[in-house]
Amino acid sequence: MAAKDVYASRDEVTKVLIENLRTYGNLEPPGDYGRPYNGGTRTYYQFSCANYLRMEAASRAHRDNRWFSDATIAEKSYTLKDGAKPVEIEYWYGIENGQGFDGSLRRFYNAEDILELENTLESVIGDQDSDRAYAQGLLLDNGAAIAGIEPNNENLYHGMREYAREQGLNPIGEKMSAQLFMKTCKLSYDYAQDPLFTEEELQHMESNPKILFYGMKQANNLMKGMLEAETRQKQQGQENQMPDQPARPFAGLSVMPLYSDIPIPGPDGKAYVDREILQGEAAYGFLVQLNALDKERFDAIQRGEGKAAMAELLFSYGSYDNGPVPLKIGSLELRNKESIQEALSYKLMNFRQSLLADAELRKTYLHFNQIGTPSLNENKLLTECRQQLKECEKVMARFAWEEKRYCREHPEIQAINERKARTYRYACTKEMKEKLGEFPQAFVLNVTPADGKENLYLDGLDQWETATPAMRKLNPMPANAYLIETTRRPDQLAMDGYARKLQIAFTLAEVEAMEQLSKLQLHSENHGPVDRPFAVPVIEDYSGMAAIRHLQKERAGDARYARRWQETGAFRRGYRKDVSLSLEDKKLGACSYEEGQGRFAQEQYQKMTELLGKEDLRLQAGYQVFQRYAEPERSGEYKVGNIPSPEKRQAYLEAQQAAIREHRPGEKAKSREWYEYYASLALRDDRNDTPEKFQRAVIGEMQKDGISNRKIEGIIKQNKAFDKALLPTKKAAGKKHQAIIIEEKEQQQAKGKGRMLSMRQNR
Amino acid sequence: MDKTAKEMPPVEEILRQQEEELCIDLEENAILAAEFRQAEAATKAGES
Numbered sequence: 143m144a145a146k147d148v149y150a151s152r153d154e155v156t157k158v159l160i161e162n163l164r165t166y167g168n169l170e171p172p173g174d175y176g177r178p179y180n181g182g183t184r185t186y187y188q189f190s191c192a193n194y195l196r197m198e199a200a201s202r203a204h205r206d207n208r209w210f211s212d213a214t215i216a217e218k219s220y221t222l223k224d225g226a227k228p229v230e231i232e233y234w235y236g237i238e239n240g241q242g243f244d245g246s247l248r249r250f251y252n253a254e255d256i257l258e259l260e261n262t263l264e265s266v267i268g269d270q271d272s273d274r275a276y277a278q279g280l281l282l283d284n285g286a287a288i289a290g291i292e293p294n295n296e297n298l299y300h301g302m303r304e305y306a307r308e309q310g311l312n313p314i315g316e317k318m319s320a321q322l323f324m325k326t327c328k329l330s331y332d333y334a335q336d337p338l339f340t341e342e343e344l345q346h347m348e349s350n351p352k353i354l355f356y357g358m359k360q361a362n363n364l365m366k367g368m369l370e371a372e373t374r375q376k377q378q379g380q381e382n383q384m385p386d387q388p389a390r391p392f393a394g395l396s397v398m399p400l401y402s403d404i405p406i407p408g409p410d411g412k413a414y415v416d417r418e419i420l421q422g423e424a425a426y427g428f429l430v431q432l433n434a435l436d437k438e439r440f441d442a443i444q445r446g447e448g449k450a451a452m453a454e455l456l457f458s459y460g461s462y463d464n465g466p467v468p469l470k471i472g473s474l475e476l477r478n479k480e481s482i483q484e485a486l487s488y489k490l491m492n493f494r495q496s497l498l499a500d501a502e503l504r505k506t507y508l509h510f511n512q513i514g515t516p517s518l519n520e521n522k523l524l525t526e527c528r529q530q531l532k533e534c535e536k537v538m539a540r541f542a543w544e545e546k547r548y549c550r551e552h553p554e555i556q557a558i559n560e561r562k563a564r565t566y567r568y569a570c571t572k573e574m575k576e577k578l579g580e581f582p583q584a585f586v587l588n589v590t591p592a593d594g595k596e597n598l599y600l601d602g603l604d605q606w607e608t609a610t611p612a613m614r615k616l617n618p619m620p621a622n623a624y625l626i627e628t629t630r631r632p633d634q635l636a637m638d639g640y641a642r643k644l645q646i647a648f649t650l651a652e653v654e655a656m657e658q659l660s661k662l663q664l665h666s667e668n669h670g671p672v673d674r675p676f677a678v679p680v681i682e683d684y685s686g687m688a689a690i691r692h693l694q695k696e697r698a699g700d701a702r703y704a705r706r707w708q709e710t711g712a713f714r715r716g717y718r719k720d721v722s723l724s725l726e727d728k729k730l731g732a733c734s735y736e737e738g739q740g741r742f743a744q745e746q747y748q749k750m751t752e753l754l755g756k757e758d759l760r761l762q763a764g765y766q767v768f769q770r771y772a773e774p775e776r777s778g779e780y781k782v783g784n785i786p787s788p789e790k791r792q793a794y795l796e797a798q799q800a801a802i803r804e805h806r807p808g809e810k811a812k813s814r815e816w817y818e819y820y821a822s823l824a825l826r827d828d829r830n831d832t833p834e835k836f837q838r839a840v841i842g843e844m845q846k847d848g849i850s851n852r853k854i855e856g857i858i859k860q861n862k863a864f865d866k867a868l869l870p871t872k873k874a875a876g877k878k879h880q881a882i883i884i885e886e887k888e889q890q891q892a893k894g895k896g897r898m899l900s901m902r903q904n905r
Numbered sequence: 906m907d908k909t910a911k912e913m914p915p916v917e918e919i920l921r922q923q924e925e926e927l928c929i930d931l932e933e934n935a936i937l938a939a940e941f942r943q944a945e946a947a948t949k950a951g952e953s
Contacts, residue, residue, distance in 0.1 A: 185936055192928040211937075213944030233937035234927060245927075248941060355928040362930060 148232050148245030152192065156351040158199040160344055167337030169198040169321060175268030175328045178207050181253060182214030190362045192355055193231050194322070200229040205265045208253040215251060218258075226255035268328035271547055274298060277327035278543055281305060282536045283461060284368045293543055299324055299331045306364055314343070314353055315360030322361045326369070390422055391548045394460040395541070397425035403451035404471065406435055426548065429482045430558055432471070437563035439472030440629065444564065446774040448472070457490065462530075462537040464490050474629045477587050478563050481549075483542040490534050492583065494527040564770065568626045568635065568644040569600050575624050578643060585638075588627040592619055599653050600645035603632040607687055607772060616653060633773040652767050656687075659764025661726050662754070664689035669718040672736070673821055674863050675833045687768050689723070690751075694775040696721070696737075697747040701785050703738030708786045708794065714738065715825050718832075723753055730757050736831060740785040795826040802826070816853075817860035820844055837868050845870065 405413035670676035716737025755762035
């Protein structure tokens with residue numbers, strides 16, 4: 143057969159195809175998924191270019207895409223069924239050496255027409271989610287601008303046409319590309335509704351039969367390039383999978399945790415190991431846990447527990463390799479999002495976006511990075527940033543699609559993602575928003591117009607705590623205001639300079655709770671230290687939030703003293719206080735404590751605040767509102783672990799007593815020195831928690847030392863607060879008592895000697 | 906030398922032009938050619 147015969151047969155094929163295009167809007171009737179391929183050779187290849195069109199023109203909806211050449215059929219001794227219709231496939235001799243060549247046609251038969259392949263039907267199901275994901279991946283990997291578009295068949299078809307147009311294909315090539323793309327991805331398109339070609343174009347083709355083949359050649363080149371790019375990526379260590387297999391979730395996603403200050407618990411509770419490479423689904427699982435931990439930690443920090451922890455990980459997905467991603471767990475750098483794609487996109491893109499936007503930042507960046515890479519300059523940096531951002535956007539669009547699909551099948555993961563941290567909401571008027579411009583993304587998570595669905599009431603950032611809402615009317619949220627979600631407490635935002643620009647948006651329930659809290663009364667009596675009590679107690683009264691604030695201050699003060707004497711050795715007996723809480727006229731409860739013992743911080747504060755919930759749930763809610771919005775009182779200081787335990791305190795005091803005894807004043811010491819000596823000993827006994835107990839203890843110590851009553855009287859004159867009625871009577875301090883003391887001393891000495899003896903014997 | 910080079914375009918260029926004109930995929934064509942050459946060789950061997 144000569145080349146001209148092959149060409150002549152192409153014109154016949156074109157006629158059939160144009161007829162099909164008129165009838166179905168497509169090269170073939172609907173219902174046929176996937177591309178035909180040669181089932182007989184070892185190398186898998188799909189018919190392309192002229193041969194693809196020849197297959198399409200055969201226009202029989204075969205359910206099997208395998209085709210076998212007459213040569214293969216002869217070789218394998220296959221039997222053809224009656225009425226088997228071949229498709230003529232062209233191939234060209236002698237073309238490899240670039241000299242003369244000639245065309246030839248060979249017959250190919252479908253697997254359905256071969257008797258021996260009767261029960262081996264490989265039916266092709268198309269229009270699956272995995273097919274769409276594959277198509278989307280192909281487009282994204284080749285830089286098509288379809289990021290963020292829902293990957294349905296229609297969008298993918300038009301996405302491909304757009305891509306072909308961008309690549310410089312003519313309208314025929316563009317449409318052929320989209321047709322070939324959809325076939326390759328096993329996707330259908332409603333060509334009856336939206337035919338490939340107009341009647342005008344079809345008529346043009348009829349008079350120029352080569353146009354269709356030339357268009358297909360263009361389409362094939364484009365498609366081949368796209369598939370090769372995909373194959374290259376697969377070879378670069380990506381997940382290797384055939385397009386006709388359902389895609390494994392998050393194929394090509396790779397994450398490696400480098401380090402973390404706190405353990406990141408896995409789904410089974412076991413912490414992730416540093417430097418372990420996680421891939422695919424496992425990598426996604428890690429990101430889910432990380433996002434959840436970021437939110438949990440944030441909430442804990444707001445409660446005054448712990449602080450943000452540093453972590454770092456490596457992230458790559460498909461062709462995109464981000465490198466190290468540093469992260470402060472607990473700072474909501476993942477932005478309190480319900481999807482990992484949204485959580486990560488900001489983190490991955492933010493720095494490069496800032497580099498593009500901020501010339502100063504670029505300068506600093508170049509200053510530090512040119513040392514290692516002298517060839518780096520501003521233009522190069524800008525180009526790199528843009529490229530990386532484009533790449534990142536592309537893969538994240540794919541990630542979003544994968545994630546949506548995955549979470550639909552895994553509601554338990556979806557539930558974890560949906561858990562939100564308790565962030566803060568503020569209102570900003572329309573005018574103020576225009577004045578302020580862009581909010582800093584570092585701590586402003588969301589800016590949305592108020593939808594009016596929720597009743598919100600506004601209060602100033604620095605006013606809400608000073609006057610409770612019962613005293614002044616709060617303004618409702620204006621309809622045209624904006625709702626700002628941030629990670630900052632009111633006091634922090636005020637420090638950032640937003641004091642008069644934003645207002646806290648309280649819910650109605652929060653306002654009601656705060657109103658109830660404003661009825662709370664606290665009465666405090668300060669009796670002074672145990673050794674020098676105040677003649678008249680100092681009385682303080684607080685109400686509402688100020689009462690809670692007072693309790694928190696007391697808690698922090700108690701913890702601070704308790705820690706100080708342990709850490710520095712400085713010792714001081716604190717003030718003794720009686721505190722009571724009441725709601726209007728009803729007393730809720732009371733407690734007594736001495737500052738610095740650590741008991742108030744450890745137990746009593748909690749008991750006092752629990753009284754609120756026992757009495758009235760709104761009161762408790764009010765307390766929670768306060769806790770949430772108010773600046774925590776020296777967070778961490780009152781944490782249980784930071785306060786010495788009673789046992790530790792006891793041991794410490796006993797050691798101090800022993801040290802004091804070693805420095806007993808000499809016989810000729812003055813009364814003042816003697817008083818300080820005995821008072822110090824008595825003060826270091828926790829059990830002396832009232833002035834009376836303390837004074838009795840001082841006298842007791844002196845009596846133990848055999849000090850005469852007269853001398854005792856002289857010594858206690860040093861403290862004017864001393865109650866003279868406690869002085870021992872002459873009878874009590876008589877010779878008999880002294881004799882007892884001497885006897886005790888002798889016994890102790892004898893014990894000491896006995897111990898010495900036994901030690902010697904042991905040697 | 907230069908003249909000859911101009912008169913004789915490189916083989917790759919000729920191949921590219923042929924591929925365009927022919928509307929074929931060279932890789933596919935090579936696979937097909939191998940398949941049929943083999944088959945023809947086998948037939949010939951059978952005949953002889």
